[in-house]
Amino acid sequence: MGKIVFYEEKNFQGHSHECSSDCPDLHCYFRRCNSIRVESGCWVLYERPNYKGYQFILNQGEYPDYQQWMGFSDSIRSCRCITNVYGNAYKIRIYERPDFGGQMAEYRDDCSSVHEALKFHDFNSCVVMDGAWAFYEQPNYRGRQYFLEKGEYRNYRDWGANSSSVGSFRRTSGMYRIRIYENPDFQGQVTELNEDCPSVYERFRRGEVPSCNVMNGAWVFYEYPNYRGRQYLLERGEYHRCTEWNTTHPTVGSFRRVQDIL
Known part of the structure; x- marks a missing residue:
């Protein structure tokens, strides 16, 4: 858990x-807030009690006045x-044959060369026991x-590959994925992104x-381009319409990943 000083x-x-x-009502601890020091973690601040009103996302660092967190006033309630979105533990079991057959190797760390590290060089099934992992077609993560993600993969097709x-x-x-839809309720054209977007238009x-x-991952929507204006934090989940991330209009100028939450 993080630490923040108002x-x-x-x-x-x-x-x-x-x-x-988490604190739903900070009013009893201070009357106003003009500077903040985030000693650890990533925090969402709200203008009103019970996590209502404008949102401000702060990573570790010092904020000597409210303009530094793009605040409109000294009100933080x-x-x-x-x-942590992904957790701190990592463990994966890799199998030589489909359906978890043949030789098995268990890993908790990265492997830059399967050919050098393992006696078998084809992955036909695996079990992700903790954390999130990325498989690469070539050595050295190329x-x-x-x-x-966490779960069972009975053959290489289960993770979307054409070969073992x-x-x-x-x-x-730091894996981030978001799907943006053209219309409410996930209708119309869809675009999947895993990087920041400084200009939605x-x-x-x-x-x-x-x-x-x-x-x-976790993402922040901004009212204006280049990560300015009102902020809205979106964590993992489905958002059928803009009211589900606490705004009345779907206007979004930019959005980006929250990368300092681990």
């Missing part, structure tokens, strides 16, 4: 309050810490990539996100 005055002066867990050949694999704590030729599906 100060009533600018430049970390005046009365302070330290917080290490609730907060919560973004939990070539086609396949993302594997894997050149390398590694843990991934330039990318999609429209300035709206009527619905979306956050498949991996």
Whole structure:
């Protein structure tokens, strides 16, 4: 869990309050908030109690005045810490044959060359026991990539490959996937992204996100391009329409990954 310190005055002066867990009502701890020090974790601050109002996403660092977190005033009334999306443990079991047959190797670390590390060089099935992993077609994490989450994969087709050949694999704590839809309720044209988008209009030729599906990671939608304006945190899940991320209009100027939550 993270740690955040709120100060009533600018430049970390005046009365302070330290917080290490979610808090639906901060009003009883301080009257106003003009500076913040995030000592660990990633936090979402809200303008009103019970996680309502404008949202501000803060990573580890110092914020000497509210303009530094793009605030509109010194009002911060609730907060919560973004939990680890992927977890800290990693474990995968790799099998020589389909349906978990033949030789088995268990890994908790990255493998840059399957040919050098294992007696068998084809992966025909596997079990991801903890964490998220990426398989690569070639050694040293090159070539086609396949993302594997926790679960059983009885043959290589289960992770989307056309053959059992894997050149390398590694843990991934930074895999992000979001699907943007043209219309509400996941209708119309769909685009899947795994990178930041500084301008929704330039990318999609429209300035709206009527619905979306956050498949991996946590993302922030911004009211204006280049990550400015009101912010909305979206964690893993389906968002049938814009009201489900607490806005009344689907206008989105930009969006990006929350990368400092591990």
